[in-house]
Amino acid sequence: MTATEQHIDETLIPILEQVSDPEIPVLSIMDMGVVRSAVIVNNSVKVEITPTYSGCPAMDVIGDDIKKVLKEAGYESQVDLILHPAWTTDWITPRGRKALEDYGIAAPLEAEADKDVLLHGKRIVKCTNCGSQNTRLVSQFGSTACKAQFQCEDCQEPFDYFKCLK
């Protein structure tokens, strides 16, 4: 398997789309890019997921939720955690990025821009409330390992930014 290739049986896609990240309920695990493969073998499904961050406590819940929805659809399943290739924010789909923004979490920038923001205080992260780029980094670590805290200097809204991970 190459770094970005996924193997997911088409019939399973609508089922797996019902599962969301428990910490970001608007984002399905499919849009998050954590499902790397899902194949049906003799009415049993083998799923491989990869963690966003090593310590992400959501992974256990996601694994259980996947088994639950597949069971409801009539499949027995096995869910394995794989580490290689490592997850990257590039795997979040365009629909996923939009869902993040609508939910109030700024979507990840490209690696270089991300560095400018987190290391050099450059103001380019767009406020999810008013769209202004006059935003300030409050903390490199936010409410979960994958996010940083920002505040908009125009509308004063505090918001999360999903850090670029490559």
Added chain:
Amino acid sequence: MKNENLYNYILGIADNSLILGQRMGELCGHGPSLETDIACTNISLDLFGQVRSYFQYAGKIAGDGRTEDDIAMLRKEREYKNVLLVEQPNTNFAYTIGRQFLFDVYHLAFLAELQKSSDLTLSAIANKCIKEVSYHERFSSDWVKRLGDGTEESNQKMQDAINDLWTYTDELFHLTEADKATVAEGIGVDVTKLKDNYYKSVSNLLTEARLQTPESKWFQKGGKQGVHTEHLGYLLSDLQYMQRTYPNMEW
């Protein structure tokens, strides 16, 4: 055990993250500000996540049914292989940051090499962890600069912390028997080769932070052999409390 060297090698790596993760976790609800509190506990969470990957793999290698939890929670003090640096207490915030910084610079260089390991599981774990650790290193370097280049008092406290912790840095670059065996197989990292660059990077950042690089040549060692400072026992009594009090408990 068939693969005892590899097993011990993995524990040597993971125990550093486990013990440092426990130290950072102690700040949960006690950080100097909400943001730093969250940052320290996030770092702790990353480290524990990494430890899970290592210990799951170690459990597989042991092949006798021992789990990640058994390895993390049910060993005695002398069986932990972490370096002395990571078990040092959170004396004040400067010590917390100093310890993190002195470890992060090493950790980052170490993972960069472990990515090249011929053991595919270890290289995959390293590949995953290095992304997280580069955030840790940014955080700790940033705070060393802030405190060093801050007020007279913050500068003094940061300098004191670096001076006190310095004696534990050399041990990072000692080779254990398991290190030597795995290096020979192309699995392990030869940490002795990381030493020069480590001291160069650390010294450059200290200078930038208006801090002096300590000149002391006297270094403490022993952690990698299981001979620890007086602090580890107390840490383990916290870490292992539930598992020792309620054997075989489940959540």
